[in-house]
Amino acid sequence: MRPRSILPFAALTAGLVLFCQPVHATLPEAGQGATVVTxxxxxxxxxxxxxxxxxxxxxxxxTMPDDATTGKQMTIGxxxxxxxxxxLRVPSTGLAGxxxxxxxxxxSGLAKLTSATGVGELGTLGAGQAIPLPTAVIPLRTxxxxxxxxxxxxxxINFGTRPNEPSIRCEAxxxxxxxxxxxxxxxxDGRPDEDDQPTEDDRPGEDDQPTEDDRLTTSPQPAHTVTATVTRTSTDGNGGVNRTPAGGAATGGGGESGPDGRTFVLIGFLLILAAATGLLLRRRSLPRG
Structure with a gap:
């Protein structure tokens, strides 16, 4: 392509860039997932x-936002x-500049959040004239x-120079x-909300503390261990008391473990008596020579 033919084409392209500005969205701060309610x-x-x-x-x-986050200002179009x-027409007294x-x-439905507010500009109007509503989207912020x-x-919606001093009040x-x-x-941040934290009423007060009676009935009491030493005694035939020797073996029975020694003496005495009786009878039964 020759240089002379390039110059008109470049001039036409520059003109299109200067005069054809990009089109902007009419709903400011509205995300792709925003929803419009009419x-x-x-x-x-x-x-x-x-x-x-x-x-x-x-x-x-x-226009409802789709990215509302706690602590961050949101916008409703x-x-x-x-x-x-x-x-709506200007009253007979007119409107201030x-x-x-x-x-x-x-x-509604969230604590400490009741409304969102926005401001739209109006031109100078005389008594009896229709009050035009802004054509641009008004951002309501909260x-x-x-x-x-x-x-x-x-x-x-209200009309006036200050939000707390309206000249015209319009109630739905x-x-x-x-x-x-x-x-x-x-x-x-994913942390629990302020309203979800326990309040002063939720915390235990003086009246909620356990009383002395409650501690006795509900609190586990320490177990007391009592060690008792049992001394076994026996009486002999004469009414005397036989005490357990202090040096008994550590087997659970102490000095009383095993049979009584007097039993063996008695048995031995009976055996000797029986033997002597047997010998005496045997001698009497033998024939004499």
Whole structure:
């Protein structure tokens, strides 16, 4: 290819790069697994300091995060659009410059976590004009200190220069009928949550300590070993007491082991008497010469 033909092609490519910018996602901070929940919210709006009430319907889409973690700020996307030409209008007293939209999501099911809040910018508006809702997604931010599963639904919306000083309050009238979605918050370190730790009431108090009676009935008592020395005695025919010799053999019977020696003396005496009697009878039976 000649250099002259390359120059127009390069110029065309540079122009496309400059003027064709990449398209960005309209839902900020929404992961690939994020889920969008849509519902039509019926609001009753009351202006501060003026006896004016307006009923409007807003289709609210909430984009739920899929990576919520304890101790880390999470973001729920909020986008609203009027339904059935029920646009909210500026009250007769008008709105102060710098009025903003404060959108809320109601969160239940997790301790110390009740809502997420976001702010949307509005332009300068005069009395009676329709208040346009921001076309961009409003990030509602909150942080959970506990892990678990919560239930999320669209909440109220307010208009004013400060969140705690609204010029118009819009309260959801059909909150319990709105579509909800579970929000799962994972533990950042895998340790038990603060609410799972034993409280002061769970710890043993003074009244829970065992009493003296409880210790006697429930605690194992030490076993006492009693060693008794038994001395065997016997009486002779004369009423005397024969005591066990102190130097008896260590066989369990002491000095009384074996038969009594007097028995052998008696038997020997009887044998001699029997022999003498036999000899006497034998001599008498022999014939005399």
């Amino acid at each position: 519902g039509i919210v019926e609001y009753r709006c009351v202006a501060t300091g003026v006896d004016e009430t307006q009923d409007i319907k807003v289709e609210v889409a909430l 909020w986008r609203g659009a009027y339904v059935d030409d029920t646009a 710098g009025t903003k939209l404060y959108a809320y999501a109601s969160i 942080t959970s200190s506990n892990a678990g599963t919560a239930t999320v639904r669209p909440g109220d 009238r059909n909150a319990t009928a709105l579509t909800t979605y579970p929000l799962t918050v994972a533990s950042a």
